[in-house]
Amino acid sequence: MKSDDAAQSTAKGSPSLASNWALVWGDEFDCDGLPDPKKWAYDVGGHGWGNRESQYYTESKPENARVENGRLIIEARKERMGENGYTSARLVTRGRAEWTYGRFDIRARVPNGRGTWPAIWLLPVEWNLGSKLWPDVGEIDIMEHVGHDPGIIHASAHSKTYQWQANTQKTATVDISDATENFHTYSLEWSPDEIKAFVDGVPYFSYKNEGKGWESWPYQRNYYLIMNIAIGGAWGEAKGIDDDAFPQRMEVEYVRVYQRVE
Numbered sequence: 001m002k003s004d005d006a007a008q009s010t011a012k013g014s015p016s017l018a019s020n021w022a023l024v025w026g027d028e029f030d031c032d033g034l035p036d037p038k039k040w041a042y043d044v045g046g047h048g049w050g051n052r053e054s055q056y057y058t059e060s061k062p063e064n065a066r067v068e069n070g071r072l073i074i075e076a077r078k079e080r081m082g083e084n085g086y087t088s089a090r091l092v093t094r095g096r097a098e099w100t101y102g103r104f105d106i107r108a109r110v111p112n113g114r115g116t117w118p119a120i121w122l123l124p125v126e127w128n129l130g131s132k133l134w135p136d137v138g139e140i141d142i143m144e145h146v147g148h149d150p151g152i153i154h155a156s157a158h159s160k161t162y163q164w165q166a167n168t169q170k171t172a173t174v175d176i177s178d179a180t181e182n183f184h185t186y187s188l189e190w191s192p193d194e195i196k197a198f199v200d201g202v203p204y205f206s207y208k209n210e211g212k213g214w215e216s217w218p219y220q221r222n223y224y225l226i227m228n229i230a231i232g233g234a235w236g237e238a239k240g241i242d243d244d245a246f247p248q249r250m251e252v253e254y255v256r257v258y259q260r261v262e
Helices: 005-012
Strands: 021-027 055-057 065-068 071-076 086-088 090-092 102-109 116-124 139-144 152-158 170-175 184-190 194-199 202-208 223-231 248-260
Touching (some): 071 223, 086 223, 102 139, 139 194, 152 194, 170 194
Parallel strands (some): 055 086
Antiparallel strands (some): 021 248, 071 248, 090 223, 102 184, 139 152, 194 202
């Protein structure tokens, strides 16, 4: 990313940041075609992804992931691939860029349609704690949205102690009524002491390190970024899937990662 990219933040909707944040990585999506392979890889397959999801995630398929007109398009489609009735994409920075702590700003518009489940989130690079199971190893959700509950944005932190299977995850929601119509900046600040989430610079979620070990705070090592649209699944299909709603897109104007300057 060019050194003057941060100066474009106001014009493209990024909340203003204090001077102790330095831009360390990002993608402005200013070159049409497939996502930049130096920055993005793909998770591929259709095995349900631990949530009984219905989509097959493709690789380097422009119908599912492409850059056009200054935006990343992740598109879920009603089409069969293998045993799956839908296709989509799951882009990851794993192997390209990974971070311990920082601020993440992603300006995006989420899809509409019952059965869609877009997410912007983080997973650890290595699964080598006392448990090697997900989500015991840790997961941080910057933004989740399900189509059957339009406009409700979720941020969460999952661990061995606090996780969705037991409905004990650390989580909060905010009502962004036009989330499917307009772009908003979804942000995370992650430090050794606290995880905080924001929409358009307004905080709505905070989880502080309780000092009880990795079981409740596995967030002290490298994580990578994920952006995807799932279809169906344990949460996304709670009220069924509206096949007439497809195709559906999540559009992303930029991804910017900052770290603190000491």
